[in-house]
Every structure is written in C-alpha cells, then in structure tokens.
Amino acid sequence: MQTQKLSFKHYVIIGSMLFGMFFGAGNLIFPIHLGQLAGAHWLTAGWGFLLTGTLLPLLGIIAISVTRSSGIYDLAKPIGKRYATLFMILTCATLGPLFATPRTATTPFQIGIASYVSASQAPLYLLIYSLVFFSITYWASRKPTGIIDTIGKLLNPAFLILLALIFGIAFTHPLGSARTANVAAAYQNGAFLNGFLQGYNTMDALAALLFGIAVVTTIRGLGQKEPGAVAKTAAKSSLLSISLEAVIYLGLIWIGATSLSQFKLSADGGIAFSQIANAFMGVPGELILAIMATLTCLTTAVGLATSFSEALHDKFPSISYRTWNRLSCGASFLIANIGLDQIIAWSTPMLMFLYPLAITLIILSIASPLFRHDPVVYRWTTALTLIPACFDALGSAPAVITRLGWVQGLLAFDDKYFPLAKIGLDWALPALIGLMIGLSWHVVRQALTAHAYKMNQN
Template identity: 80%
Template sequence: MSNQKLTFKHYLIIGSMLFGMFFGAGNLIFPIHLGQLAGSHWLTAGWGFLLTGTLLPLLGIIAISITRSTGIYDLARPIGKHYATAFMILTCATLGPLFATPRTATTPFQIGIASHVSTSQAPLYLFIYSLIFFSITYWASRKPTGIVDMIGKLLNPAFLILLAVIFGMAFTHPLGIAKMTATTTAYQQHAFLNGFLQGYNTMDALAALLFGIAVVTVIRGLGQHNPTAIAKTAAKSSLLSISLEALIYLGLIWLGATSLTHFKLTVDGGIAFSQIAKAFFGVPGEIMLAIMATLTCLTTAVGLASSFSEALHAKFPKISYRTWNRLSCGASFLIANIGLDQIIAWSTPMLMFLYPLAITLIVLSILSPLFHRNTGVYRWTTGFTLIPALFDALGSAPAIVTRQGWAQHLLAWDAKTLPMAKLGMDWVVPALIGLAIGLGGYLIQRTLAARSYKTNQD
C-alpha cells in the first residue's frame, strides 16, 4: 500500500487532537485535589498519578497500534467475543452518557457558575448551561472528520493560553511552599499508590482504547494506509500529547499543594481551582477559569461523543452513527443534571472495576507478540483479575451499598485474603498468578507441538 509521508506539522495536528480529547473535566479538578490531599508529598503522589494519567493512556494507544486492532472489541477479542462485547459496552457507557460525558458539563458549571448562584437556583442554571453545552457538542460531533479542525486548530490554543496565564502568575507569585504544607493521613504512608488510584478518575486509559478508532481514521485520512506506518504515526503523535499533559498535571498538583497555605482542603478540585483563580485575579480570574474549563471540557465532550458513536455503530451497524450520537448527547444532558458530586460518587466503583481489566488488557496486548496472542494467556490473566476487580468496585461504592451486611462480609473476607486489598490494589497478585499460569500453559503447548513436529519429521 502506498503511504503519504507525514510532516512534523501532521504529527502536531494529530497530537493536538488527542490532547484535546484527553484533557477534559477530570484532568482539571482531580490533579488540583490530589495536590491538596498530598500536601508536602505532592511530587510522590504526582508520579503515581502520571502512571495512570499519562503513561497508561500512551500504552493504550501503542497497544492498539501493535495489535492493529480497530477498537476496543478487537483488542479484547482474544478473551472471547462475549467478554469483548461486554467490556466494550461498559467502557463506552462509562466514557459516554453514564459518567465521563455528563461530567464535561457539570465540572465547568461547578467551577464557573455554581458559586455565583443560590442553591435553589443552581438546578435551573445547570439545566440551561448543560442544554447549551450538549447542543454545541452534538453539532460539532455530527461529522467525525471535523474533529481535527475543531479541536486541534481552534480550541486547544485558546485553552493553553488561558492555562499559561494562570501558571505564570502561580509560579511568579506562589501562594505558598508546597514542601511545607500539611499532608492528609492517607498520603503520609501511601502517597504513590493513592496518586496512582486518583489517576483512575481521569478515565484516560479507557479513553485511549476508545480514541484509538478516531486516531486511525484521521491518520488514514492523511494518506497513510499501511498498518505498520499507522502504528508508528499513532505512537509518535500520542507521545507529543501525553508529554504536554504530564507537565500540566504536575503543575496542577503543585498548585493544589501550595494553595493549602491560604485555603482549607476542599471537597473537590473545582472549588479549589476557583479559589486559586480568584486569589490571583479576583472576579476576572474566575471568569477566565470558567472560560478555560468550558473550552477544554467541550473539546473532550466532542471527542467522547464521536468515539462513542463510531464504536457502537461499528459493532451494531444497523443503528446509524447519527442515532448513537443523539443518544449519547441526549442521555449525557439528562444525567448531567443530577450534579457533579453524584456523578463522581457512582463513577468511582465502575472505574475501580474497569481499570484493572483495562490495565491487564493493555499489558497483554503489548506483550502479545511474545506469545502470539494466545487466548489462554489472555483468559487466565483476565479471569484472575475479574473477581478482585469486583471487590474493588464494591469497596468504593456509595455508603448505601457498602453498609449492607452482605457487602461488609465480602469486603472483610477480601481484606483478610488478598494482599493490598485495603489499598484498592488487590487485583495485582491474582493478575500475576493468572499471567504465570497462562504463559506456563502456552510454553507447554509450544513444547509439545515442537516435539510432535520433530517426531513426525523423524
């Protein structure tokens, strides 16, 4: 197949598109909140956050490139078609109308508007704001080929300029000294692991599996058709966007830590960011932050709606892309109106369930050339990861669930039986055991096949 040679400008355009898709609601509020929680241990927690917030999404794009998969279903297919379908639907729903997409509207509303209206008026203002927000999202995502122009050339530069202004003021006139701020109890001993788990909230590793579809489509549109060339282009472009995202994350985490000198620990990063902007620039600072949050969250909403619609249209072609897009934007609008706190509360258990499965799938996909995508390796590893992931989901569920007697008994058994259960990492050891069993079975199978071949030759 002939391939168009791409220039550095092309890589920048694709990288900018990916950055705009990845950097959204959670990418603004969770690093700030992490900085406040970690205090003087902000850098240690930050490294953990970067693993799940930047490195894992990069590995997700690379996994799709290495396996030459067309999307989430294709990537998970070696485990089984039913599992692949279920995993794809759960991931798409989480990134789409259940949690991530509604959050793109509620976060900028919480940052820029909620603090200026009364509690009784907030639902009406949220309704109006989210209606306008998702109307624009639907209009921009009607044709996925317009994603590059919309996100890469217009909204990203505006967002980066606004963010640079805030960072410039924070670095030249810091609110305090990060290494001298208080650290919450959880982060005094396990700052790295807690930062790692906080990175789940960005949902970027899941998004990488979904956005891979859009990346391949855009690269083909630029004239590259050879699978190897597409894989290399995707990896290079992803590295550009992820590197920029990592620098911004560290800046936001540091900013959250320094804010503790003037402000108390807040319930979420949105409130903290609004306080910081007002401290530096007054009311104009809050307005600037509201604009920045709306722009970055809008780019993510467009990317999520487009990728959600493309993925499900590809799997269920009888339902058109436009119908899936209408469903995504309409349902996101409705769920957004339950409020940010409720969305975060109910999204956490889903993320604690999906992330271990996504991490093992990404690692297996990258290592798959070593065992020729053997289904046994995939199935053993995933099977041993599945049950602990369910326990993690149960342990992070809202109190209405965890207070139930049956839930407390299961969680008590989990804490006594599986290592690192109290840290939300009880899936690690079982996953390694499953991987070892799968690889052992694969090597035995290969050895027996080689002996059989040699016997037949003799």
C-alpha cells in the first residue's frame, strides 16, 4: 500500500489542529483557578495537573495509534461490543451536547460579557451570544474535511498571538510573588493529587479518544494510507501539540498563584482571568481576553462537533453526519443557556465516573501487544474499576443527590472499604487487582494451550 511521506510542515499543521481541538474553555479557566488554590505550591499542583491534562491525552492518541483503532468504539471493543457502544455514547454525550460543547460558549461569555451586563439582562445576552457562537460552529463543522483549514491555519495563530501578549505582560510585570502566595487547606499537603484530579476538568483524555477519528481522517487525507505510518504520524503530531499545552498550563497556573497578591480567591477561573487581564491592561485587556477566549473555545467547539458527529454516524450510519451535527450544535445551544455554573456542577460526577474507565482503557490499549490483546485482561480490569468509579460519581454530585440517605450510606461504605477513597483514587487499587487477575488468567490459559498443543504433537 503506497503512502505519502510527510514533511515537518505537515506535522506542524496536524499538531496545530490537535492543539486547537484540545485547548478550549476548561483549558483556560481551570489552570488559573488551580494556581489560586495551590498558591505557593503551584508547581507541585501543576505537575499533577499535567499528568491528566497533557500526558494522559498524549497516551490516548498513542493508544489509538498502537491498536490502529479508528476511534473510541474500536478501542473499547475488546471489553465487549455493548460496553464499547455504551462507553462511546457516554463519552460523546459528555464531550458533545451535554457538557463540554455548551461550556465552550458559556466560558467566553462569562469572561468577556457577563461582567458588563446586569443579572437580569445576562440570560438574553447569553441567548444571543450562544446562538451566534453555535451558528459559526455548525458552519465550520459541516464538512469534516475542512476542519484542518478552519482550525489549523486560521484560528490558532490568532489565539497564540493574543495569549503571548498576555503572557509577555504577566512575566515582565508580575502581579506578585508566587512563592509567598496563600495555599488553600486542601493543597497544604495534597497539592499534587488535587492537581491530578483538577486535570479531569479539561476533559482532554476523553477528547483524545474521540478526536482520534479526526486525526486519522486528516492524516489519510494528506496521503498516508499504510496503518503503521498513520500511527507514527499521529503520535509525533500529538507530541507537538501536547508539549505546547504543557507550557501554557504551567504559565497560567503561575499567573493564578501570583494574582493572590492583589485579588482574593475567586469562585472560578473565568472571574480570576478577567480580573488579571484588567489589572494588566484595563478594559482593553479584558477585551483581548474575551476575543482570545472566544477564538480558542470556538476551535474546540468545531473539533467536538465534528468528532461527535463522525463517531455516531460511523456507529449508526442510518443517521447522516449532517443530522448528528445539527443535533450536537442545537442541543449545545440549548444547554449553554442553563449557565456555566450548572454545567460544571453536573459535569463533575460524569467525569469522575468516566475518567477511571478511560485511564485504564488507555493503559490497557498501549500495553495490549504484551498480552496479545486478550479481552480477558480488559474485562477484569474494567469490571473492578467500574464499581469505585460509580462511588466517585455519587460523591462528586451536587448536594441535591449527596444529601440522600442511601447515597450517604454508599459513600460511607466507600470510605471504609476502598483505600484512597478520600482523595478520589479509590479505583486505583481495584483496577490493579483486576489487571493482575486478568494477566494471570491470560498466562495460565496460554500455558494450558501450549501444553495441549504439545500433547497433541506427541
């Protein structure tokens, strides 16, 4: 099978596309807020954040490359077709019209517009803003083959120029010293683990599994056809984009920590970033931030809408790509008007449920050549991860759920019998036990098969 050798320029274009798809609403506001929470411990928290915010998405792309999967369904299929379908639908819904895609409109609105309008006027302005935002998103994502031009060549350079301007002022005229910044109670001794869990909010590990479809389509469109070459190109390109993200994250976390010299701990990163921009450049600074946030969130919205529509059209081909795209953009527009706070509050339990399953799936996929892609290893690991993941989801749900008596009973059971439950990692030990059981089963079965074959030969 003939394949086209790509130049460094092609890698940069693909990496730029991935960066634009990954870097969106949460990637701006959560690092800033993490910096304010961690204070003097900003770097320790930052390393934890980078694990789930950058390394895990990179491993997700590599997992798709190693297994030569066309997307999230193929990646999860060794566990079972029904599980793969359900996991794909939940991930698509989370990244699509339920949480991530609506957040791409509400975040820039919160940063750049909400502070200039009254509380009574905000719903009307959000309605207008989100209508325009998702109209542009639908137009840009109506043809999957146009995504590389829309994201990689047009919007990314504009965003990076605006971000560089903010960083340049922040580093030459810092608001204060990060070394002496106050540290929130939870970050006194748990900065790394809290940073690790805050990285869930970016949703990038889930996005990496979904964006694999767009990556493969783009690489093939550039002339590479052989599966091994496609896999290597995807891994190299993603490394470029993830490295740039890591640098930006650490810069934003540091800026958040230095801002405590002039501002109190904010309710969310959007408010904090608006205050910081105003301190640097006044109203023009807030305007630049609003434009920057809109650009970066728009690129992510286009990527999410495209990947959502392609994934579900591929699984359910009787429904056209255009129909799925209309559903994604239309539902995202409606849910965006619920407001940013509600979206974040209800997305957290879903992320606490999906992330342990995504982490184990990524690790299993990368390591799968070592156990010959044996489904039994996948199934044991996933089965024992599933139970504590459900507990994590309940524990992070809004108060209207956690106040229920039966939920409190389950959470008390979780704290008592699952190690690391208090720090949100109660799934880690069960997942490891499941992995050991699965590997042991695999080794024993291989040995029995080899022995039976030897006996038949004799």
